[in-house]
Amino acid sequence: MTRFLDLSATLDLLGYDFVQHALLAAAVLGLVSGALAPLVVARQMSFAVHGTAELAFTGGAAALLLGWSVGAGALAGAVVAALLLGLLGQRDGERDSVIGVVLSFGLGLGVLLLWLYPGRAANKFSLLVGQIVGVDSTDLALLAGAALVVLVVLAVVYRPLLFSSVDPAVAVARGVPARALSPLFAVLVGVATALGVQTVGALLVLALMVTPGAAATRVTANPVLATVLAVVFAEVAAVGGILLSLAPGVPVSGFVTGISFLIYLACRGVAATRRRRVAAA
């Protein structure tokens, strides 16, 4: 237990480049995923995020095998996945099953690609559960660039996107191009997911793409405040998770998801207390 609180070891490690890169990557990831999370929750896209992440993993595995940048591979995989899900699952009732179909195929393909890869096993495993210390400066540049693009596009489409997410019938009547916004948002989510795959891993991206949004929308119905809170929650989970994992030298994923989950529980608690107080009043 004392290892977790070993401040001097943590400070020591903070001097290393790879740790600083990891923290920067986590901060960028927290910002992007926090900004997207409330909309992911409003559009009920948790499963889609999971499916996209699995295909980002497939892309990363393919890149590993071919000797390309894993980050670029994950990005390509996630964007293809987002487009595929967007095109095949336009109808609400079909969406769920399309994700299941595509997800399982992508994951199977990824496992096959990893098996073919002759390199170290640690690299393989990290795609699934994350290995943030593996982020180098090239990856970081790609990460920051992709994040910037996502944030700019999100800012441009934010209002129509929110409109069609919370109030689709009226949004369409007001001329919002909801049919075009859906795949566009899926691609934004895909890019953000791909960034997450490199850091927290394909299996755990939901901890940053969904949980902060779910927690924030528990405590506020103000969309702007919800977005701010989700960003804060995602930053605390991502950056805090890395800081805590440094001294004990354990995988970051456990801490990131753990913090995220605790924040979610706390928000549910706050919401429940508030409801009881309203009921009592």
Add this chain to the structure above:
Amino acid sequence: MSEATTVAEARAGGAGPSPLVRLRAARLAYGSRVLWDGLDLDVAPGEFLAVLGPNGSGKTSLMRVLLGLRPLTSGTVEIGGEPAHRGSRRIGYVPQQRAVDPTLAVRGRDLVGLGWDGHHWGLGLRGRRERRRRVDAALAAVGATRYANQPVGLLSGGEQQRLRVAQALVGDPDVLLCDEPLLSLDLAHQRVVSELVARRAREHGTAVLFVTHEINPVLPLVDRVLYLVNGRFRIGPPDEVMTSETLTELYGTPVQVVRVGDRIIVAGAENGGGQHHVQETP
């Protein structure tokens, strides 16, 4: 087309103000199935028109045509003198009341605000003050200020529908389209919502088209009725259209219109009979 139509056209045309909604020889067909044909309709500023008829008679399709979401098979449709097009600023739209997910993180105020500028690109940081002023005024006009900051999903159906009216009116439209806004509301709230809409038509000269199965809350308020049945239709004042003779002719089967106190009961109208309360499939 019929006596009632002639009367209506005489009323809306001529020396009066130019109509805000104008359909000429409008025909809408899905394949071989004709929803309506030869529809000539003018709706004047301040006029409250109820659109009635059984399920599948093309009431919602008429709304979609006016919103520019569906082209006519033939004929013309104009809103305020220009052809109907998607996303027209001149139209406000109130959809069917549907259960909102109680966990949806949007306040009433946000819903109304989206009606003001939700279709614009960007974050809209510059117009915030104007937006706030508009939203507050629209909320006050429908008496929804008290619960404007609560999550929409936790409000009652009646409260949600008031917000819907505020959302449709916040942009100060010339034409207000309401598609079954009274669905699943209790009688008291049906009256409140109908009166909000009628007052708007009266005080701001807004042309209102109001699709509904609930005829009794609106009938005392409406100027004219458009009654659609299986490709046939009749337009005219309620007293002329809502009669046993007219509806029997429209339906092609015997229909009785009975007046009980201030209520009208339409009996025998297939698929639209009884209390005129039939669930509409969305």
